[in-house]
Amino acid sequence: MSHVNLSAEIDRYAYTNALSKSSPTTKLFLAISLLLVSVMSPTPVVPIIVFLTSTILLLYFAKIPYRFYLKLLWYPIIIIALTCLIIALFFGYQEPLTEINLLGLKWTVFKDGITLGFTTFFRVAGGLSTQFFLVLTTPMTSILLILRKARVPKVLIETSLLIYRYIFVFIEIMETMHTAQELRLGYSSLRKKLRSISLLMANLFIRTLEQGERTFTAMSARGYDGNIRVLEDLPKPSKTALLGIAIFAAALAVAAYLTMNIRIV
Amino acid sequence: MLFRLENLSHCYSDGTLALDDISLSFAKGERTALLGTNGSGKTTLLHHLNGILKPTSGKVYFEDKPLEYDSKSLLDIRRRVGFVFQDPNDQLFAPTVKQDVAFGPLNLGQPTDQVKKAVDEALGTVGMAKYAEKPPHFLSLGQKKRVALAGVLAMQPEVLIMDEPTSNLDPRATSEILHLLLRLNKEFKITLILATHDVDMVPLFANKLYILNKGKLVSEGSPAELFSDAELIRGVNLRSPRITHLFEVLKKENNLPINPKLPLTISEARKEILRLLDSKNAVKNKRKADK
Numbered sequence: 166m167s168h169v170n171l172s173a174e175i176d177r178y179a180y181t182n183a184l185s186k187s188s189p190t191t192k193l194f195l196a197i198s199l200l201l202v203s204v205m206s207p208t209p210v211v212p213i214i215v216f217l218t219s220t221i222l223l224l225y226f227a228k229i230p231y232r233f234y235l236k237l238l239w240y241p242i243i244i245i246a247l248t249c250l251i252i253a254l255f256f257g258y259q260e261p262l263t264e265i266n267l268l269g270l271k272w273t274v275f276k277d278g279i280t281l282g283f284t285t286f287f288r289v290a291g292g293l294s295t296q297f298f299l300v301l302t303t304p305m306t307s308i309l310l311i312l313r314k315a316r317v318p319k320v321l322i323e324t325s326l327l328i329y330r331y332i333f334v335f336i337e338i339m340e341t342m343h344t345a346q347e348l349r350l351g352y353s354s355l356r357k358k359l360r361s362i363s364l365l366m367a368n369l370f371i372r373t374l375e376q377g378e379r380t381f382t383a384m385s386a387r388g389y390d391g392n393i394r395v396l397e398d399l400p401k402p403s404k405t406a407l408l409g410i411a412i413f414a415a416a417l418a419v420a421a422y423l424t425m426n427i428r429i430v
Numbered sequence: 431m432l433f434r435l436e437n438l439s440h441c442y443s444d445g446t447l448a449l450d451d452i453s454l455s456f457a458k459g460e461r462t463a464l465l466g467t468n469g470s471g472k473t474t475l476l477h478h479l480n481g482i483l484k485p486t487s488g489k490v491y492f493e494d495k496p497l498e499y500d501s502k503s504l505l506d507i508r509r510r511v512g513f514v515f516q517d518p519n520d521q522l523f524a525p526t527v528k529q530d531v532a533f534g535p536l537n538l539g540q541p542t543d544q545v546k547k548a549v550d551e552a553l554g555t556v557g558m559a560k561y562a563e564k565p566p567h568f569l570s571l572g573q574k575k576r577v578a579l580a581g582v583l584a585m586q587p588e589v590l591i592m593d594e595p596t597s598n599l600d601p602r603a604t605s606e607i608l609h610l611l612l613r614l615n616k617e618f619k620i621t622l623i624l625a626t627h628d629v630d631m632v633p634l635f636a637n638k639l640y641i642l643n644k645g646k647l648v649s650e651g652s653p654a655e656l657f658s659d660a661e662l663i664r665g666v667n668l669r670s671p672r673i674t675h676l677f678e679v680l681k682k683e684n685n686l687p688i689n690p691k692l693p694l695t696i697s698e699a700r701k702e703i704l705r706l707l708d709s710k711n712a713v714k715n716k717r718k719a720d721k
Contacts, residue, residue: 180565190621230531306525326525333567334519379520382482387581388511388537395524396532396545 173336174233179304182227182230190402191410196299198414204422205289206390209284214417217414227302237297245289253282296310305329310399314356323393331376431455431494432621433479438488441476448474450645451488456589456638457621461615463632463653464625467640467667473516474626475642476646478593479623480504480511485631488617509538512587516594518574522566527558527577534585545584553577574604579610590614592624595629604628608635629670632661633694635656639649641666658692 184192185216196219203215223229254265257278265272299308309329313322342365346352351361381389433456441450449471456462464472478484478490481497481504482604490497492507515521516604524530529551530667535545551594556576566574575595582590595611596604614620626632632639633653641648641656641704643666649656657663670678677699681688686706693699 181616228538306529309525327523329525330523330566376520378521383515383521386480386482386508387534387585388508390501390537394533394536395529399544420509
């Protein structure tokens with residue numbers, strides 16, 4: 166269940182990294198503006214700068230271990246690389262670059278296809294790094310508080326808040342039940358595995374319903390009336406930092422415009 | 431009387447009669463324990479005290495007024511009567527400790543500054559101030575129980591109800607919770623009502639005891655009175671505190687001249703042993719003097 170541990174680890178870093186105390190609004194603003202610049206850039210130059218910026222912020226300033234960062238990057242990068250390879254080979258129609266032999270078929274690869282593949286790869290990688298920066302440095306609570314300020318519908322925020330809290334309760338319950346099944350040889354053959362997993366899922370589902378009822382009772386006992394009120398005590402973002410980020414993003418946008426005509430092949 | 435239950439019965443929708451014609455009362459400033467096995471109706475009874483459950487028949491009186499179940503009266507009773515649930519995971523729903531503790535005071539409509547002060551004080555009282563920004567899933571069970579307690583204390587209740595406050599806790603966490611509760615009772619004059627089956631803890635904590643069995647009130651009195659009645663205690667599938675049991679055996683099997691009011695705690699046992707030794711020495715000395 167390594168994916169489960171991975172998300173728990175991301176959560177832990179969000180609370181313990183060296184930047185966890187700095188203003189979440191600033192971090193969110195940085196992540197979103199860099200994401201937009203990166204994704205809208207027509208060439209790989211700006212996305213590479215974005216990627217390096219968020220990586221440096223993560224490794225040097227937030228002090229996230231580089232091994233963990235690589236572990237996180239590894240899977241999405243492979244998937245993007247494969248996707249972009251397909252784009253590079255099968256897209257494009259203008260100047261033919263070369264012909265390749267594909268299972269006996271002759272296939273023409275175009276220059277603009279290669280350019281598109283490369284650009285897409287770096288755009289996504291740049292955008293990805295900004296989102297890793299956000300999730301690894303900013304606790305979920307702060308993100309929810311900002312969303313509340315941004316007037317995202319209440320029902321979405323309240324549901325996310327409860328989901329976030331109870332995910333960890335149910336991970337624990339699931340792991341306990343999984344171990345209990347495994348110890349009684351519930352995973353010793355494919356048939357048993359399928360059966361055990363379906364039992365586990367059915368059981369978890371019932372447990373979530375029960376938990377919902379108990380949580381509701383406990384919340385009512387403290388005066389819950391259908392609105393989850395929260396303390397809004399976000400640290401105030403520094404105006405200089407926000408301005409700095411805005412200028413940096415604008416500079417990157419200009420750079421993206423100026424490098425528009427750079428050709429890779 | 432602070433609380434008075436009159437012929438209270440509760441029948442769950444599946445037909446189980448969880449409480450059967452119970453009449454009892456809780457006095458202001460007292461420390462009351464409800465003792466009974468699992469399924470004896472303790473939790474169901476407690477759930478009636480701040481309106482979580484409505485009686486099927488019978489009445490609940492708070493300060494001699496019958497409990498009302500409209501939302502305004504409920505908010506009022508829930509401010510004054512705090513309830514700490516057995517499993518802190520049921521109670522802690524917010525993503526951080528601070529947000530969770532703030533939930534109650536915010537529901538009371540207090541201004542932000544006052545809420546922040548209440549949160550800091552409550553977390554300070556239970557000794558969890560430095561965990562304010564942590565999410566609950568980073569905490570141990572004992573710590574979660576203390577945060578759950580803080581969440582209720584932040585509403586400044588006059589009565590504190592706790593369902594199995596020490597279940598599943600290690601000895602140290604148990605004794606910490608116990609001392610905390612006694613302090614709340616002494617310093618803040620909070621009336622304490624708790625349900626438990628931890629018989630060793632009861633004499634340390636309670637000055638009044640009710641014994642429930644299968645939804646019925648079996649007996650009431652001080653811990654000393656009830657625990658000295660071994661037949662009663664065994665009849666409801668409980669046992670005496672270990673130390674009491676030891677003295678019972680010494681009295682019965684070894685015919686030691688033990689006070690009929692058996693010791694319930696270590697300190698009472700110590701006094702009794704010293705008394706026995708003293709009287710033994712007195713007899714010896716008398717014999718010596720006679721010779």
